[in-house]
Amino acid sequence: MNEKQKIPGEKIALIEEYLPGENTFEDEDSIRATAIGEIRLDSTERLASIERQKQITVPKVGDIIIGVVEANLPSMIAIMIKFVNGKKANSDLECICVTRHLRKKNVALAKDVVKVEIISHINGTIHSTIDSPELGVLFTKCRKCYGTVVKMRDAVKCKDCGWIDDRKLSLDFGKSEFMTQD
Numbered sequence: 001m002n003e004k005q006k007i008p009g010e011k012i013a014l015i016e017e018y019l020p021g022e023n024t025f026e027d028e029d030s031i032r033a034t035a036i037g038e039i040r041l042d043s044t045e046r047l048a049s050i051e052r053q054k055q056i057t058v059p060k061v062g063d064i065i066i067g068v069v070e071a072n073l074p075s076m077i078a079i080m081i082k083f084v085n086g087k088k089a090n091s092d093l094e095c096i097c098v099t100r101h102l103r104k105k106n107v108a109l110a111k112d113v114v115k116v117e118i119i120s121h122i123n124g125t126i127h128s129t130i131d132s133p134e135l136g137v138l139f140t141k142c143r144k145c146y147g148t149v150v151k152m153r154d155a156v157k158c159k160d161c162g163w164i165d166d167r168k169l170s171l172d173f174g175k176s177e178f179m180t181q182d
C-alpha cells in the first residue's frame with residue numbers, strides 16, 4: 001500500500017480544513033475513511049474523499065465463462081477469462097478445465113473461444129467444466145489451414161481444405177453474438 005491508500009477508519013483530514021466527501025464520515029474533529037481506496041483532497045471544493053479501488057471479480061462456482069484457450073494440454077485446457085455471465089471481465093484471470101474424460105483428441109485448440117462453467121476453486125486455481133451441451137467451443141478454425149469451419153455432428157469441417165476434426169462443441173457454436181460484447 002502506498003501513502004495515499006487508506007483503510008476504513010483511518011483519519012484522512014481535519015474537519016476545519018475539509019468537508020467529508022464520498023466514502024468518508026465525520027468523527028469529532030476528523031474525517032475518516034469508510035472504504036479502502038485512495039485519498040482525494042479537493043482544495044477548491046474543500047472536499048476530502050476516498051476513491052474506491054476497483055474490485056477484481058473472481059468468478060464464483062456456477063458462473064458461466066466465455067474465454068480464449070491459452071493452452072491445449074493432453075488432459076486439460078487453460079482458458080483466459082474474457083466474460084463472466086455475459087459481462088466483460090475486468091482482470092486477466094485464468095481457469096483450467098479437465099478434458100481427459102471426454103475422449104476427444106481436440107476438445108479445444110489454443111485461441112478457440114469456449115464457454116465453460118466454474119465448478120471449484122482449489123489452492124488458488126479456478127476449475128471449470130465444459131461437459132454440458134451448452135458448454136464447449138463457440139468459435140474455432142481449421143487446424144491445418146486456419147480456414148473457416150462448419151459444424152458436422154460433433155465435429156467441424158473446414159470449408160477451405162475439407163479437413164474434419166473433433167471438438168467439444170457448444171450448442172451455441174456458430175452463433176457469434178459473444179464476439180460483439182466488448
Ligand SMILES: [Zn+2]
Pocket residue numbers: 142143144145146147158159160161162163
Ligand atoms: Zn482447412
